[in-house]
Amino acid sequence: MRSIERTLLRSVMAALLLGTVLVSAAAYFTTLDEINEALDADLKHVAVSLAQYQDANPAGTRGRLSKPIEGPPDMDGAEIATATWNGKGQLVYASEPQSRIPFINGEGLTRVNVGEEKWIVYTARHREGFAQAAQRLDSRQIMARESAARILPPMLLLAMGIGALLIYGLRYGLRPLDLAAREVAGRSVKSLEPIKSEFLPVEIAPMVAAINGLMARLDDSFTVQRQFLSDAAHELRSPITALRLQLQVLERSTDVGAVETARSELRHGIARAQHLVEQLLQFARTGPEAVNKPLVPTDLNEVVREVVGAQALRAEVWQIDLGASLEQPVIAMGESAQLAILLNNLVENAMRYTPSGGVVDVGTEMRDGRPVLFVLDTGPGIPKEERDRVFDRFYRGEQSALSQRAIVGSGLGLAIVRAIADQHHAVVKLLDRIGSPGLEVRVVFPPADHFERG
Ligand SMILES: Nc1ncnc2c1ncn2[C@@H]1O[C@H](COP(=O)(O)OP(=O)(O)O)[C@@H](O)[C@H]1O
Numbered sequence: 123m124r125s126i127e128r129t130l131l132r133s134v135m136a137a138l139l140l141g142t143v144l145v146s147a148a149a150y151f152t153t154l155d156e157i158n159e160a161l162d163a164d165l166k167h168v169a170v171s172l173a174q175y176q177d178a179n180p181a182g183t184r185g186r187l188s189k190p191i192e193g194p195p196d197m198d199g200a201e202i203a204t205a206t207w208n209g210k211g212q213l214v215y216a217s218e219p220q221s222r223i224p225f226i227n228g229e230g231l232t233r234v235n236v237g238e239e240k241w242i243v244y245t246a247r248h249r250e251g252f253a254q255a256a257q258r259l260d261s262r263q264i265m266a267r268e269s270a271a272r273i274l275p276p277m278l279l280l281a282m283g284i285g286a287l288l289i290y291g292l293r294y295g296l297r298p299l300d301l302a303a304r305e306v307a308g309r310s311v312k313s314l315e316p317i318k319s320e321f322l323p324v325e326i327a328p329m330v331a332a333i334n335g336l337m338a339r340l341d342d343s344f345t346v347q348r349q350f351l352s353d354a355a356h357e358l359r360s361p362i363t364a365l366r367l368q369l370q371v372l373e374r375s376t377d378v379g380a381v382e383t384a385r386s387e388l389r390h391g392i393a394r395a396q397h398l399v400e401q402l403l404q405f406a407r408t409g410p411e412a413v414n415k416p417l418v419p420t421d422l423n424e425v426v427r428e429v430v431g432a433q434a435l436r437a438e439v440w441q442i443d444l445g446a447s448l449e450q451p452v453i454a455m456g457e458s459a460q461l462a463i464l465l466n467n468l469v470e471n472a473m474r475y476t477p478s479g480g481v482v483d484v485g486t487e488m489r490d491g492r493p494v495l496f497v498l499d500t501g502p503g504i505p506k507e508e509r510d511r512v513f514d515r516f517y518r519g520e521q522s523a524l525s526q527r528a529i530v531g532s533g534l535g536l537a538i539v540r541a542i543a544d545q546h547h548a549v550v551k552l553l554d555r556i557g558s559p560g561l562e563v564r565v566v567f568p569p570a571d572h573f574e575r576g
C-alpha cells in the first residue's frame with residue numbers, strides 16, 4: 123500500500139542528503155581556497171621579512187639565522203624553508219641546504235620541481251640580491267585539506283538534526299489522519315452520526331465530509347429498508363390470516379357447498395400470497411441500493427415482444443385483445459431484464475383492470491428524440507387525484523376493489539415500475555386516453571446524448 127508518510131519522508135530525505143552534499147562540497151572548497159590564500163600570504167610575509175632583514179643588516183654586519191623560520195605552530199610538516207641569494211645568483215644562505223631550492227630571478231609566487239618534490243616558492247628582491255621562502259606543496263596541501271575538512275562534521279550534525287526534526291514534524295503533521303481513521307473504525311451500523319470535523323486539518327476535511335455524507339445516506343436507506351420490511355410483513359399478514367381461517371372452515375365444515383367455497387378461496391388466497399411474495403422479491407431487486415448491471419443500448423421492441431409473448435395466453439383466457447405496435451428499432455440505454463419487469467407490471471395492470479372484451483395496446487416510439495414505451499388500455503383509468511399515490515408502495519386504488527382479477531394485487535406493481543424507471547433516468551406518465559376511455563401509461567427515456575453528457 124502507498125504511504126504518504128513514507129513517500130514524503132523519502133523525497134524530503136533525498137533532498138536533504140543532496141543539499142548536504144552540495145553545501146558541504148561548496149563549503150569545503152571555499153575554505154580550502156581561503157586557507158591556501160592565507161598560506162600564500164604567510165609565505166610572502168616570510169620572504170619579504172627576510173628581504174627587509176637583509177636590507178637592514180648589510181653583508182658583513184649581520185649574523186647568521188640560527189634556525190629555520192617555522193610557519194604557524196599548527197602547520198605540522200609544512201615548515202617554511204628560506205634562502206638568500208646575492209645579485210649574481212649565488213646562494214648566500216639556505217635554512218635547508220639539502221633541499222636545493224633553485225634560484226629564481228624575479229619576484230612573487232612560483233611552483234618549482236626540486237628533484238621528485240614540488241615546492242611553492244615566494245621570491246622577494248632586496249638591494250644586494252634575493253630572499254626566498256618555500257614550502258613543500260604536498261605537505262601544505264595535506265594541511266590545507268585537513269583544516270578545510272574540519273567544517274564537515276558540524277555540517278553533518280546539522281543535517282542529521284534537520285532530518286530528525288523533519289521526521290518528527292511529518293509524524294506529528296500526519297497524526298490527524300490516524301485519529302480520523304480511528305474515529306471511523308469505531309463506528310458501527312448503529313452509530314452513524316457524523317464524524318466531528320472541527321478539529322481536522324483542511325486536507326482531510328473533504329474526505330471526512332464525503333464519509334459523513336455516505337453515512338447520512340446509509341442511515342436514510344436503513345430507515346427506508348426498515349419501513350419497507352415492516353410494511354411487507356404487515357401486507358403478508360392479512361393473506362396468511364385469511365388462509366388460516368379458510369383452512370379452519372375446511373377442517374370443520376361437513377357441508378359440501380361450504381367446503382367447495384373454502385377450497386376455492388384457499389386457492390385464491392395462496393395465489394395472492396404468492397403474487398405478493400413475487401412482487402416483494404422484484405421490488406427488493408430494484409431498490410436504489412441494489413447492485414445493478416450497467417445500462418447498455420437496448421431495443422425496446424425486443425422487450426415488448428418478450429412481455430406480450432409471455433402474456434398472450436392469459437390475454438386469451440381473459441378475453442383481452444392484446445397487441446403490439448412495433449415500428450423501427452427504438453433504442454434506449456437500459457437493462458433488458460429490468461425493463462421486462464417494468465413492462466410486465468404495466469401490461470398486467472392493464473389486463474387486470476380492463477374488463478373482458480377490452481383492448482390492450484403495447485408499443486414503442488421515438489418522440490422528440492426520446493425513446494418511449496407505452497401501454498394503452500380500455501379500462502376505467504385512474505382518477506387524477508389518485509395518480510401520485512398509486513406509485514406508493516402497497517397503495518391500492520379504488521379500482522382494485524372493483525375488479526375481480528385485481529384481487530391478487532399487492533400495491534407494489536407501480537412502485538416497482540417507478541423504481542426501475544428511476545434507474546433508467548426515465549419518467550412514468552399516467553394519462554387520459556384521447557377520444558376513448560382507459561389509461562395511457564408512457565415511460566419516457568432520456569434522449570440518446572443524456573448519458574454522454576453525464
Ligand atoms: N391500468 C390501470 N387501470 C386502472 N387503474 C390502475 C391501472 N393500473 C394501476 N391502477 C391503479 O393503481 C393502483 C396501484 O397499482 P399497482 O401498484 O400495480 O398495485 P396493484 O395493481 O397491486 O393494486 C391499483 O390499485 C389501481 O387502483
Ligand SMILES: [Mg+2]
Pocket residue numbers: 467470471531532533534535536
Ligand atoms: Mg398491479
